[in-house]
Amino acid sequence: MEWTLAWRLFRRELKQGQLVLIILALTLAVLSVTGLARVSERLQVAINGQASKFIAADRIINSPVSLDDTILQQATMLGLKLSKNLQFNSMVYSGDEFQLVTVRAVDDAYPLKGHIELASGVTDKLPLPGELWYESRLAALLGHPDTVELGNSRLKMGAALSRLPDAGFNIFASAPLVLMRLDDVPATGVIQPGSRVTYLYQFVGTPAQLQAFETYAKPLLTSSQRWVDVQSGDSPIASAVQRAERFLLLSSLLGIALACAAIGIAAQRYCQRHYDVVAMVKTFGASARQIRILFGMHLLLVTVAGVIFGLLGGFLLDALIMLALPAEIAAYSAPVLRPLLLGVATGFISAFMFSAYPLLRLLNIPPLRVLQRQLEGVKLGMWLHLMLSLLAMGLLGWLYSRSLTLTLTVVASVVLLGLLLGVLGLLLIRMGQSIGMKTTNPLSLALAGLRRRARQNALQLVGFSSALVLLLTILALRQDLLEEWQKQLPDNAPNYFLVNIAPEEVSPMQTFLQQHAIDATDIYPVIRGRLSAINGEEVITSEQKEQGQRGRMGISRELNLTWRDTLPRHNRILQGHFNQAADEVSVESGVAERLGINVGDALSFVIDNQTVVVKVASIRAVQWETMQPNFFMIFTREAMAPFAYTSMASFHLNDNQKNVVLELIRQFPTVSIIDVGAIISQLKGIVSQVSLALTLVLVLVVMASALVMLAQTEAGMATRQRELAILRTFGASGGLLRWATSLEFAILGFVAGTLAVIVTEFSIWLLKTQVFELNVYAHWAWWLMAPSAGATLVATLGLWRCWQLLQKSCGELLKLE
Incomplete structure (x- = not known):
């Protein structure tokens, strides 16, 4: 009996549009996650496929x-x-x-x-x-x-x-x-x-x-055998590929956060609109079990419908984007099962966990509300809603990314957004507390509306701010990543290397390069040496360790060492100071981390059968992708003075300057010239594909954010309709109401933009320091642009949605009730 009644009510409310909003929100949620997951995985496969050509x-x-x-x-x-x-x-x-x-x-x-x-x-x-x-x-x-x-x-x-x-x-x-x-x-x-x-x-x-072969083979390999892929560090584009994949993962996680916001908004709105229905049904004698079945079935049917439509939309989105992709990327096929399962999981987990709190409040509505509409039953603790929401978001985030760092970053940003909404948002909205229902000017009326709908506006701020945070985060990271890659691979990146330059050829080589106006790097001396001990403890190779020898793990080959008086370009000091004393050395951060080297440690090197002991003065970060000469260890000139050396440099030549290479070979026959132009071209091809991936993901997030903002604006239309009818009854003119509505939405947009900038700066700081390893800097222009853009966007959206109501007369508005 209960199931039959639930089905009849579901069909009726579906025809009346009561459930359309939550179905659309669920569809948006599943579509965003499935579409982003499908596109992201296709791009990941394509990027890795193209990058794998570096290792054949x-x-x-x-x-x-x-x-x-x-x-x-x-x-x-x-x-x-x-x-x-x-x-x-x-x-x-x-x-x-x-x-x-x-x-x-x-x-x-x-x-x-x-x-x-x-x-x-x-x-x-x-x-x-x-x-x-x-x-x-x-x-x-x-x-x-x-x-x-x-x-x-x-x-x-x-x-x-x-x-x-x-x-x-x-x-x-x-x-x-x-x-x-x-x-x-x-x-x-x-x-x-x-x-x-x-x-x-x-x-x-x-x-x-x-994957199956890796699972089988890796445990069987010895420490002297290495498993290599495009992300293992052996490829020159390992860093670019890893950052691109992390960005695509982050984009999908933000899509999940967007989905959660849409579900929460829709569920809150649905339950609020059924408070009177529950009170009336209870008055007619319905039991708590019957009501649970009634609305539980509604939620199940809505979720199934939203998941089905969302999956179809997600795969349709992927098919449409495929048409716009270059042939070399579209040729790669992406996994189907994982985006499908992720979309289903997103729909059910977010629907039930984000609807739990509103639904529990709905089920606790007292029958007396039929007479006293202000009654809302037992007000369950907001902590329950927050806990369930964060748990759902964290679970979905981890299921998708399998990255605890990325997931915690998104959750931390959401928590910060919630705290800011609880403090700043409430203070700004309550500015209209003492204004009441005055209709003397648009600003007073807008502030009064913000005050009257403080709770609803707080929810709207969640939607608007979430959408803006997503946009700003994706936009900033995309721009920063592209700028980082462009700095590493500018149009004049070195495409030739000169090695084995004898000491007596250094000065003539510099003269040759200057005469031909060749933009070359500094000429670096190169000396071969082996790291033999760290703090007096002898280092051993992986082969020696397998043979049972004891010692600290070192590097199993000779290193190329150099000296410098100043810090090279594309190097950044992380700890300590660059070499000042004769017995100091600067160590690259990756080697320092792998070998457990810290500032102040004593390193022993064997060079030409002589032992050199130096102290670690600094740890450096090196951009290996720049095609510049880079070194693990940089010494002082005094420390390397006793040893023979050759030198190296790199430079850029345009295609129409190839004859310079022939002349250089004739003048310096003992110098080896290495053409890395093909590698440069491959690197730029990978970066170009990554750029396309970032742009596509940005477009997807813009579209999804716009839909969330539309859903959020729709949520308050019923209340706004009643208020407009009352204000019209009291004589408010159409122009006054239009201005007041625009200002109210503009203030909401301004607050949302301000909160979004704060949260985005925090999120980007976390992401750059913990995930992407990029330089951190403030986006000062956002502090003016984001609030202004938020005010303009939300005001336009709100006025567009309310336009039909604002055009109606008092009588027409009352008939709509």
Whole structure:
């Protein structure tokens, strides 16, 4: 019986529009989350897919020994594509000439992603058996021979190699690179027990296949074997990709916060409109159980409808956005199940947890309200509503992002917004307390309206402020991220590196660069050295640790050291001061964190069989993506004076200046020139895609915020209609009411804009310091623009929504009642 009655009332109220607002709010909530999740995941897949071309695969296992066959068999069983590579250093000979080279031996599957670039252009082929592909400078160093000797083999000099897709960015690897077939390596005899060889196992597959393989393989790897992907730090765009993914996660979390605001507003409005219905039903003898079934079923049906419409809208939104995406991004398919489940979870969790408090108040309405409409029953503690709301938001945020930091940042911002609304909002709204119902001027009437609807206006402020906070946060982070990347990769970013500059060539090189008006970086001295001890405790490599040796973990290779009198560009001191005394060193923050190095620690280095002990004077943050020469350790000139060194620099050349490179080679034949223009192009391509992602997400949040503000404005229309009828009865003119309504909404918008700036500055400070690692600065222009924009936007929105009511006469308004 109860279910039948509930269904009949549901259909009637649906026809009358009673439930339309909450269905629209739920639809908006699910649509925003599903759409943002779908678009975000597609963009994440696309960005990672494009970025993975830097490593010619989706994942790599880097190992000093041959990988266990069981791991490779598991990869094959999961359907992954596999390429096996070897990399080692060796000498090649041609007559009396010889040269150290870096040998890359690959199988037929190489490269799994990207293309090999020859001097003659891009190719999909590999060297023939018995053939080498080589860097052009190797041919010059050996006298342009037809064949060379590598170990026991004589190999034909084939094509001139320009770049491998996974060549990486190691400007200190001055040995020329040669490419050969893996099958030709045994005949050379250069690989013997104890030889230093790097085994590279490259894998390509779907996200699900890669995740399954990672779960299986990672626990089986030793400490000397590394799992590499585009975010592992081996890629030059690791930082850009990680920041972009965190931004997309944050955007979806803010979409969830937006959804929660919409649900809360709609649920509050729905329950308030049914206070009289509950009182009347109780008067006719309905039990508490019957009322719970009645409204519980309404909430369930509304939630199901909102979830269905929201899911359809979310996938439609994704389909429409796909049409606007570049083909290389649209070609990537995004997971369907996770956005679908997230949308369903958002709808049900937010609907029930954000409706719990209004619904409990509704169920406690006394029957006596039929006679005394001011009665609202037992006023449950607001703490319950806040707790349920924050719990719902935190749960949804964590389910989506799996990032506690991001989730807590959003929740903390919401708490701050609530506190500010409780203090500043209430004070500003109560300014009209003593004005009453005067109709002498629009401002007095607007302030009186704010006072009379203090509670409702507080809810409206939540909606307006939330929407503005979302807009400002997304806008600020998008702008800051793009500016950060543009600073790192300006149009004149260095695309050539000069290495192995002899000391006597430094001055002539500076003169050459100045004569040709080349914008070059400083010339940095480079000295090879190994970190041997920290505070007197000997450091060991990962291999030594596996063999049972004791000591503090260090770096398993020689470092490239330099000296400077001043702090380099794109470096920032985090702790301490830059080198002042002769025995001081500045350490890069990532290495300091990994090795547990602090300011004041004593570091011992072995350089040319001599031990140098220095004290850590500072910890530096380094922007590795700038394509500038960067170093882990920077010493003083005095500390490095006893040691031999070569130098390096970088510079930018336009395409029409390529002849300068040929002249430089002729004048400085012993200097190695490394062209990193291809890497620059790839980096800019990734940043361009990230920029598109940020713009799309901004558009989505703008649309969703506008819908929330519309829903919030709609919530107060019934009360405003009755007040307009009363004011018309007392003789208020249409012009007075229009001005008063505009001013009332403008004041609300101004307050919302002010609160939004405060909360946004707090949120951005948290996000930049805890998540994105960006420089923090105040957005002073917002303190004027946001309140003004909020006042204009909300006033326009409110006046547009109230326009039809304001045009009606007193009699027409009373008939609407």
